Structure formats: structure tokens, C-alpha cells
Amino acid sequence: MREAIRVDEQGFFVEDVVLQDNEPLPEDCIEIKVPDGLYRPKWNGTSWEEGLTLEEIDAIVNAPTEPTELEKLQQENEQLKASVIELTTYTAAQEERYNQAILELSQLIAGGNV
Template identity: 35%
Template sequence: MKQIYLYDDNHLFIGVDVVESNNKILPEKFTDIAPPDGLYRPKFDGEQWIETITQDELDELNKVTTLISDTERIDALEGAMIEIFETLS
């Protein structure tokens, strides 16, 4: 058995399948060349896999989101409660 790699009409990677090792003819839109690790949106150009993600898309994926701490959450809730009590008074 060997793995083969499926791509769509735009030649973008969409999955993996397995065929018999002795099968020399690959189905259409498959290659036996594995996409290298680390590609976000691999595209097969007929000879190799290339990266197609833009720098802006990559920056968005790598954007660090900061989570607020428990103390900050409690402070925010206390502030909201004070505002509610002041409006009710």
C-alpha cells in the first residue's frame, strides 16, 4: 500500500488516499508526491507542492490573542455590578 495525495480543480491539497503499491497508474487529480510539512495551503504545480497562503493570511493565523486573567475578569464584573447598583439606586 502507498499513500497518494488528492488535489482539487485548483490544484489545492484536499486529502490523502491509499492505493496498492503495485498500482503504477494514479487516479486523476492525485500525486504520489507528499506535500512538505509546514505548508498552510499547499498547491500542486504538476511537479511539487508550493505554498499559496498570503502573508496577510499568515499574519492573521499567527496573531496572538491575549486572554484576560481571572483578576481582570473579576475586576470587570465588579465594575459592571457597581454600575448596575448605581443605576438602580
């Protein structure tokens, strides 16, 4: 068995193909492996080259990525921590107001001035 690469009419990579040893190489196949690092391999008749422009590659490399599940959970955790701090601060302020109201009420009941 041997491997080949099928290309389309413009020379762009289509798929890997497995051939029997005695099977002839189809006209749309090349037996030269595609080198690593090509975004869209293109056969130019003698060698493999990059089929994308620099602008197209930049668009791929610099494309915004969707946050991972872990990143989403970390962001949600930070939001929850901020909410807990906000609620804790609010609760402490409410407790202070409640204590002040109890003190004033106690003084009024005892006949004192507020």
C-alpha cells in the same frame, strides 16, 4: 499499499489517499508528499508551494487566540484575590468605626464628654 495526495482543480490539497500497490494513480492524485510548514499546500504541476498570500499567513499567525481554560482560571483567581483585598480593607475600616462608636457610647453612658 502506497500513499498519494488528492488535489482539487486548482491544485490545492484535498486529502490523503491510500492505494493498493497495483491500483493505478487517479488523475487528481500526486505521489509526492507535502512538505511540512505549508498552511495551504498547492501543487503547481511540478512541486508543492504555499497556497496562501503573506497577508493571509500573517492573519493566521497574528490572529487573537481564545484564552485556555488555565488562563481563564488564573484571571478569575486574580479577580477573586483583588476582591478579597478590597473586602478585607473595607472590613478593617468598618471595625475601626465600630470600635470608635463603642468608645464614644461608653463615654456617654459613663457621663463623660465625647
